[in-house]
Amino acid sequence: MSSPVRRPFTTAFHALILVLLLWLVLYPNAYILVQSFIGAGALTFAHYIEFFGSASEREALWNSLWISGWSVVLSGLIGVPLAFLFYRFDFPGRKVFAALASLPVLLPPLVGVISFLFLYGESGILSRSLQRWFGLREPLFSFRGAGAILFVHAYTMYVYFYMFVSAGLKRLDYTLVEAARSLGASSSRAFLRVTLPQLAPSLVGASLLTFMTSMASFSAPYIFGGGIRVLSLQIYNSKLNGDLEMAMVETVILASSSILVLLLLQRYEGTSKYRSTTKGARQPVTLVSHPLKRLLAGGAGIVTVAFLLLPHLTLFLISFAKDGTWTMEILPPRYTIENYARLLSDSSFLEPILNSLQMAALATSANFVFALVAAYLIVRQQVRGRALLGSLILLPWALPGTVLGLSLASTFNQNSLWQGRILLVGTYWLLPLAYFIRHMPVVVRAVQASFEQFDPALEEAARSLGGTWIYSVRRVVLPMVLPGALAGSLLAFVTALGEFVTSIVIYTIHNRPISIEILAQLRQFNFGSAAAYSVFLIFLIGATFVVSQKYLSDIGDGAVS
């Protein structure tokens, strides 16, 4: 039971947060929705009729759907067995493998995709090796089209299954399985009837998340699509071609399918909570003792991890390739550290890095402050309309990056104060704003979780000991939620550093971020420079994680009683 004890400013904060959300999150999307029904100043379904009348648009919708469906299946086929392998069995190196298996999370979407290009693309290292091996004139396979997209999706999105299912396995109450066995169920029956239903929430959650991410996926179709149409790409192309009406319709259709999935996800989370009533026993990890099986499990682990690390290693290698020298060879023939030296010394090379750092820092600071206030209102104050606040905050999570880019670009393209529109298109500020909106859900969720974890009695204790509201916020509330808030903000920061999908829709020459620069270098066949940027980005992200983990675990120790 929370206790609203005359805390000042609540109403003012509440109003401020609500206005910001309505203006920055709801309004641009509502604007697009309304505009998609307006033609020549009147209400019309013409744009939708045009969309569904066009074979290529229908094809794009259908491609998006079936590619997402198969992405779910393939990601599940990789992620679920991996989770079982690493969390149910013990063999040498298990812990290292378990940690490495979530590595693709660290790879920003575009960077992941271009590392595949270097590895599996037409002139990629692996493709050329195979071609040479078999003495073929043409590459053995062409890494293009739906197959390539699915490959990239499976590689990057199995992590959802892996993380959800391993968390589910850790939570699993093993006494239930024991109860089933003692009631006469065979071990396979116990698995099917008891273990699997308990994992169902994890599986459903991961499936929906994968589906949503695939629908929104832009980088893979953009680089590897080879002309295949998908909705997220159509939006970008329509905008480039100046067909704003069609872009809006595509946006509305893509956004509504994502929101539909999000609603399903929330509904599912709400109805089926398998919470153990008591503290159950943890599943004992089975020690693989047979030497051959140990070898097999260990071998499977090594192969998997090598496969997962290959793209990173490739990028690292190519980042030392001298620009313009790698043409027909399997591996780049000449190496240099020039690529890195230029990044740090040449101001035109350094600029994108500084841009990204600056914009990510700006957006993340705003996220941090916003999340503290919003989460406090939602969890502690139990303000009226909490559900509305919560869904508005969650909305950007469901919106694909292209959708967000387009809606912001369409809304903030003129100064019209009475309409709540200001001119941001073409200025520096639109991209940081987009980063802020995109990562709002992550940070608010993290802070919300910290608020939910800490005992409301702590704040009451501070008050009854004579501390004013401000004093108790400063000395108790902030120190308690700081680890969660920092963790969430850092995640937002590193994601913003490598952001590509929204950036490509709305960047300007004043704020060209790293990802756009990588693409530009790639276009000029400066593979070394593109890879060097990518490695630098991975390094920044990795370093941020390592530092934050260390720092957060230090203060985290004090916060866990």
Next chain:
Amino acid sequence: MPYLELRNLTQQFGSQKALDGLNLSIEKGELVSLLGPSGCGKTTTIRLIAGFLEPTAGTVWIDGRDVTPLPPERRRVGIVFQSYALFPHLNVFDNVGFGLRAAKVPRRQIESRVHRALELVNLPNEANRAVFELSGGEQQRVAIARAVVIEPQILLLDEPLSNLDASLRQRTRQQLRELITSLQTTTVFVTHDQEEAFALSDRIALLSKGRCQQFGTARDLYDHPANEFVARFIGRANVFTLPFAAVGGDCLCLAWPSGRELRLRKPADSARFHIQAGQSCKLLLRPEKIGFEERAGTIRLFSARLLSYRFAGAWSEWEAEGEGVRLWIAHSGASPTSDGPLAVGMTKDLWVRVEDFQVLDV
């Protein structure tokens, strides 16, 4: 004048009344327990006293002053939470000194007062430890030190022993009583455990359904329960609902379900009951007041068959049935009576003193 006074305190959560016009007057230095089953409103009451809730109606008075409009930080009410609510990011010293720092007490004074408080709770050398390193009992004492170091006008303890294991609870109960008595602070405990309430407090307010059912010493509540709820909540009780067999005179004539009559003397305060034919009367008879042998002043109640038996150390409890009612008998000492040991299935005469019957309600 009472030191802490709750006047007509009412707290509504949505459509539910957690507290329904509670009145309570507590004297200075008194130790009072709020006792009752879960959901009776006892925690709501102390949250209202501390100022964490705004009452729907009614007022809270401390030392002759209406504190209802004051925020918690201006009430000088120390509270020991059920979870202790020690600040996990602060060490023992900073936890205890929190209130003094908030009040901008000079650093020197904070040090000496915190150390005195830690000595009081018998933790003189633990100032620099992290709170999560402490045992449950130590954490509780830090929470008490933190609450009393600000010299509160009222000390509130929410289920102070519920987080300790059973063996520790017994020992801590005694120490807690001694500690709080030595502080001479007006104290309100919340507990659902009657033994704890008996051991810790001078007076007990028994709450149910948001109302105070009875406020008095433990002995009052046991010997003179105000109603059936109190009788059943405190100790074991046989409560019989019997119809009147006849009305009038000095005698309370009731009938057992079998039809046999039970004649009791009318209680002195019988004026408060409106005795009419056709109505029934609720009677309380404590199990330990029933004997298997005749003694001076006792009458034969009826003979009853022994149904079951439970050994409880110094006591044995028997369940018996006779004249259409079931009842509990607490039998002390060695089980044999003058005509041999008792056994399930026997039929025995039961003996009571007429004045041990109490009329609860009509």
